Amino acid sequence: MGPMWKGGMWKVDTTHNSLITAGNGGGTAATVAFSLFAADGKSRYDFPDRTLQAGEQIWVDVAKVIQSQLPDKNGKTLPLGTAAGSYQIQDLDHPLIGYIFEGKLVLDKTYGHVGYGCARCCAKSVAQYDDPLGLFVGDGSAQWVAATDDCTGGSQDVTKYSYGWYSSNTSVVEVDYNGASTAMGAGTAEIDAFIDVVSDTMYADPCPTATMMPSAYVNVSPTITSISPAHGVSAANTQVTITGTGLAGATVQAGPGISVSISSSSSTQIQATFAIASNATNGQRQVTATNNGAISNAVNFLVQVPTSLDVVSDTGSVQDVSCTVSGSTYNGVRRDILYRVMDANVQPILTSGMSLTESFQAGTNSCTGTPNTPTPTVNAPSDSLGQFPNVDRLAICSVACLPANSSGNPTGSCTLSVTQTWTANGFTVRTNQIAYHCSSVAVTPQ
């Protein structure tokens, strides 16, 4: 208790309010002068002087004083929007030994942080650091608490005074009694603690201890450590396995052109089908998993659009085919070409199961007795290298190539021309002009 307290701080904004109290701790009545200051003393609000009987206590809601614009005893108000200031309380009847005591509560409406102070004590606000705290499933964290002195603005770590930590949702985050937390599953939880704060005294009397409860939100996100395969091809479905943490029940986002269908999920793995649209563009996508509103890190998934065929190997014309035509035999030729499918960036599409087809358009044919186009082939699936599983063998046997000379080689000549068109998953990837001759096979482009 004392005759006057001066300089206590208050705070009023969208998330804070301050309640200031004054009481008569003496044995006789006392007249109290109570003033609020703001804008470095340029604004002042003087409550009407009031007589407090012994043991009587009054409270002032500072936010109401400002918002109501009720004039003080001098007809003045504190401007709307005033956010902080100080105050003064004086015992007008007992200038030497006052009976007035004082206290203050600063409320944080967002997180429930509370600062407490009294007349001769500087209030302290306590809060957990890292609020909200972002963790990935499996992460460990030691949350800590800081106290801010409202008089000096100084801050100090008071974690060692905290106790009784607990979590609002232990399936999201577990926290031990001392504040060591472990992220268990994706989602949001609140962790709270108790802390006993002793304010610094400005006088010899000890300041009271206040028990506060700082709280913080913890957002735990799922993680993706890998996706396999990390690529897929347009106009096809790709079965992918996503590995990580916090994935049970998660949804997956894979970016434009990809529809995701999850077939199964566990905490560490998701099996999904990526249906890649035929009009999906070539390029990287960012794949994320979302669980209880928490979004994971992103991993890359490459969408590849079949665009061209690259020649892996080409034997050229090789004369090792035995042609038996109308009872006569000669050494025919073959040419074996191995292709692989490339994307729009001329990168190989390392995907098995692409449907590869060829079709023909007949050109000129002077090779007597031969069909105008090769025999239709069964569709061929690509292998894991994006290659045709086997070479495309080109050969011709025609009676026009006869007779054979003494070495068995053809002496006749003819040309059969066709246009060969390749598609991969429905995309036209290559058109060849093929000219079959008796002793060579020409392919354009090479």
Next chain:
Amino acid sequence: MSKVINKTLILFAISLSVIQARAADPEKRALTAVHHHRSLRADLPNALAFISTEFQVPIIAEIAIDGPNEIVIPEGSDSAARLLDLIISQTKYNSWEELGGVAHVYNKELQRSTGNFLNTKLKSFKLPNNVSDLKIGLRAQLYSAAQGLSGTVISDFPSRELSKERLPSKSFRNATGRDILIAAAKLSPNFTSIIVFPRKNPKGKDDLDYAMGHWNWISLNRTEQPPAGGPPYQSR
């Protein structure tokens, strides 16, 4: 105790006899051998492919797409022959026969059809030295012969697996495609060939092209995938 031992010996003797039968008579081993198999719901070509690979049975099939859409094979213990009977019982126009260890599955009407290129006779045909070359050469020659032509022009995929299946030297004169195909399967019982025709009375080049494009080969020693560019048994 002695009864248990006797039963064990009898079981052992039966097992041994099965093993010996397999070793001694490879033609019969696959068609009659009984073992547990999974269930299957598939179209006819895929059901045949399943039996062939499950029991290591060479099958030569000439079937039409106007058959049943789905064959049902329950899980159980059967032989390939028993499952072929089961399949045939679920189809209306098909039959099968054993030809020297080779299961020949055919649509009865298609088998007699003049539009079936397997009825086309080749004046002369010499077996190449492996099944991959047979796949390419026989197909090309039948394609030409079915159009009344003698020469061939090829753009085709050799098979690494089928190229490992060797064929002995053998020449045919005035033999049908079916005769050649079944003879090759007898000589090298490690492949299956399933041809799907668009109808049981195929006519014209479009039908010929369709069947040629749906002529599937499977190596029974395969590590590579059989051709799988869409269901072979699709409707047109």
